[in-house]
Amino acid sequence: AQSVTQLGSHVSVSEGALVLLRCNYSSSVPPYLFWYVQYPNQGLQLLLKYTSAATLVKGINGFEAEFKKSETSFHLTKPSAHMSDAAEYFCAVRDTGTASKLTFGTGTRLQVTL
Amino acid sequence: GAVVSQHPSRVICKSGTSVKIECRSLDFQATTMFWYRQFPKQSLMLMATSNEGSKATYEQGVEKDKFLINHASLTLSTLTVTSAHPEDSSFYICSARSIPRGASYNEQFFGPGTRLTVL
Numbered sequence: 001a002q003s004v005t006q007l008g009s010h011v012s013v014s015e016g017a018l019v020l021l022r023c024n025y026s027s028s029v030p031p032y033l034f035w036y037v038q039y040p041n042q043g044l045q046l047l048l049k050y051t052s053a054a055t056l057v058k059g060i061n062g063f064e065a066e067f068k069k070s071e072t073s074f075h076l077t078k079p080s081a082h083m084s085d086a087a088e089y090f091c092a093v094r095d096t097g098t099a100s101k102l103t104f105g106t107g108t109r110l111q112v113t114l
Numbered sequence: 115g116a117v118v119s120q121h122p123s124r125v126i127c128k129s130g131t132s133v134k135i136e137c138r139s140l141d142f143q144a145t146t147m148f149w150y151r152q153f154p155k156q157s158l159m160l161m162a163t164s165n166e167g168s169k170a171t172y173e174q175g176v177e178k179d180k181f182l183i184n185h186a187s188l189t190l191s192t193l194t195v196t197s198a199h200p201e202d203s204s205f206y207i208c209s210a211r212s213i214p215r216g217a218s219y220n221e222q223f224f225g226p227g228t229r230l231t232v233l
Binding site: 036041042043044045046090101102103104105106107109 | 118120148155156157158160163205207209221222224225226227229
């Protein structure tokens with residue numbers, strides 16, 4: 001069964017600092033990988049996805065993630081944090097079958113301080 | 115991009131009553147819809163997967179008689195929480211997916227969620 005592990009349930013950065021949210025996956029074959037953001041009392045918004053094309057994926061709001069097969073990782077980064085980035089971030093994995101299901105990580109709450 | 119709506123966004127009900135939550139794909143046909151449950155400060159847990167015109171497939175541990183799912187059309191799925199109790203209070207999120215012709219990858223879109231509070 002596939003799974004994702006998000007290291008750090010809570011990450012705090014200063015405004016303007018680098019954001020690094022970690023995600024490691026477990027899958028027998030390279031899967032599809034996703035990062036979602038959730039603001040309070042809202043649904044999920046897709047930040048970016050890896051679907052076996054370029055390993056460096058650029059998403060919305062200045063975020064990007066790099067698929068590293070050797071490390072089974074898909075860490076999310078942003079060069080400079082903004083106050084509006086404060087939210088819950090979920091990494092998710094799915095195998096490549098069209099009928100497959102998403103499995104979510106436990107989430108990382110990003111706090112941005114002045 | 116594709117839009118998924120949920121109604122209501124927030125509902126408060128008395129214990130023992132039933133509550134229906136609607137999930138609609140507004141600008142695409144959803145061959146598959148998913149229902150998730152999210153407890154405070156926790157991740158999303160898949161409850162069930164429904165395909166249009168067929169019975170929903172429930173995840174292990176989810177009571178199918180408690181959480182009735184109907185996917186009657188390609189744009190509408192409903193989740194009915196029957197005889198709700200306070201422990202059913204949660205944030206319920208639906209998601210919809212289509213399978214474009216010739217595509218190997220199909221996007222999954224999420225609704226804004228419904229906050230259910232059972233008194």
